[in-house]
Amino acid sequence: xxxxxxxxxxxxxxxxxxxxxxxxxxxxxxxxxxxxxxxxxxxxxxxxxxxxxxxxxxxxxxxxxxxxxxxxxxxxxxxxxxxxxxxxxxxxxxxxxxxxxxxxxxxxxxxxxxxxxxxxxxxxxxxxxxxxxxxxxxxxxxxxxxxxxxxxxxxxxxxxxxxxxxxxxxxxxxxxxxxxxxxxxxxxxxxxxxxxxxxxxxxxxxxxxxxxxxxxxxxxxxxxxxxxxxxxxxxxxxxxxxxxxxxxxxxxxxxxxxxxxxxxxxxxxxxxxxxxxxxxxxxxxxxxxxxxxxxxxxxxxxxxxxxxxxxxxxxxxxxxxxxxxxxxxxxxxxxxxxxxxxxxxxxxxxxxxxxxxxxxxxxx
Numbered sequence: 333x334x335x336x337x338x339x340x341x342x343x344x345x346x347x348x349x350x351x352x353x354x355x356x357x358x359x360x361x362x363x364x365x366x367x368x369x370x371x372x373x374x375x376x377x378x379x380x381x382x383x384x385x386x387x388x389x390x391x392x393x394x395x396x397x398x399x400x401x402x403x404x405x406x407x408x409x410x411x412x413x414x415x416x417x418x419x420x421x422x423x424x425x426x427x428x429x430x431x432x433x434x435x436x437x438x439x440x441x442x443x444x445x446x447x448x449x450x451x452x453x454x455x456x457x458x459x460x461x462x463x464x465x466x467x468x469x470x471x472x473x474x475x476x477x478x479x480x481x482x483x484x485x486x487x488x489x490x491x492x493x494x495x496x497x498x499x500x501x502x503x504x505x506x507x508x509x510x511x512x513x514x515x516x517x518x519x520x521x522x523x524x525x526x527x528x529x530x531x532x533x534x535x536x537x538x539x540x541x542x543x544x545x546x547x548x549x550x551x552x553x554x555x556x557x558x559x560x561x562x563x564x565x566x567x568x569x570x571x572x573x574x575x576x577x578x579x580x581x582x583x584x585x586x587x588x589x590x591x592x593x594x595x596x597x598x599x600x601x602x603x604x605x606x607x608x609x610x611x612x613x614x615x616x617x618x619x620x621x622x623x624x625x626x627x628x629x630x631x632x633x634x635x636x637x638x639x640x641x642x643x644x645x646x647x648x649x650x651x652x653x654x655x656x657x658x659x660x661x662x663x664x665x666x667x668x669x670x671x672x673x674x675x676x677x678x679x680x681x682x683x684x685x686x687x688x689x690x691x692x693x694x695x696x
């Protein structure tokens with residue numbers, strides 16, 4: 333018996349925030365007390381979290397509590413947890429290697445190195461760790477963690493069906509009515525996700541197969557410099573009107589982008605898991621992706637994996653899944669089958685099983 337409280341640097345919309353709240357629902361459903369503590373809390377989640385400094389002060393801690401740290405970035409939450417006597421667990425979501433951002437956003441590099449150093453320092457004080465992919469598990473092993481279990485990220489995909497954005501949906505449908513395929517990538521605008529390679533692929537695809545094709549790049553910018561260069565790059569290649577840099581969007585709008593997409597494309601060079609791949613599978617969107625980091629593991633054959641980012645190779649693969657209905661159907665079916673491995677009830681059970689092996693059980 334015991335409580336399992338979560339700590340996160342920032343409680344905000346996004347994959348880690350959704351995962352954190354889904355874990356809280358899972359723990360409470362199993363009869364395990366669970367609160368979420370954070371350094372930064374997005375106003376939209378103000379009623380879901382508490383300041384991390386509340387723990388042990390206005391919120392009394394217990395020696396048999398387990399404190400689970402959702403790690404994805406450096407934070408002052410880490411030294412706070414190291415100072416606590418309670419049992420500790422770490423859920424690793426990966427951190428971008430500093431060298432991937434050094435040339436673009438040098439001011440971000442010290443923070444990334446700080447996070448990597450914190451991850452190393454936490455190894456000695458963490459009782460057990462979770463990783464949402466084998467790729468992330470290997471990172472932890474290299475840093476000295478030993479009791480590590482792979483537990484997929486907990487996500488409720490039905491949320492896409494509960495929220496809608498009619499205005500966005502209608503705008504996308506109007507664009508489609510004029511012809512041309514919709515290529516989609518979802519993720520932060522940041523150099524390691526290599527959206528510039530997708531722009532190059534779009535140019536070749538338009539010249540070779542579909543002159544009206546569009547590329548939707550959905551997500552907020554972590555690197556303003558990279559965003560600026562992407563806009564200039566698209567203009568220099570003559571496709572500025574065909575590249576839609578949306579910025580952050582609501583859950584309802586995100587669902588609309590998936591529903592209108594003909595293919596999901598990824599040229600990213602670093603993904604610890606890549607939740608948008610699962611989102612594409614959920615919406616029946618075939619996937620063409622560069623085989624880097626955890627992408628092959630997450631896809632597990634449910635998409636076209638490329639070992640090169642050659643624009644010609646990308647364009648040919650995109651054409652195959654867009655134009656050949658047998659190929660497209662096979663990819664969509666493979667995606668739906670792969671998605672069963674991440675069914676929420678399955679991932680919840682896996683998560684609770686791991687906690688039970690560490691003596692954390694409830695009444696449910």
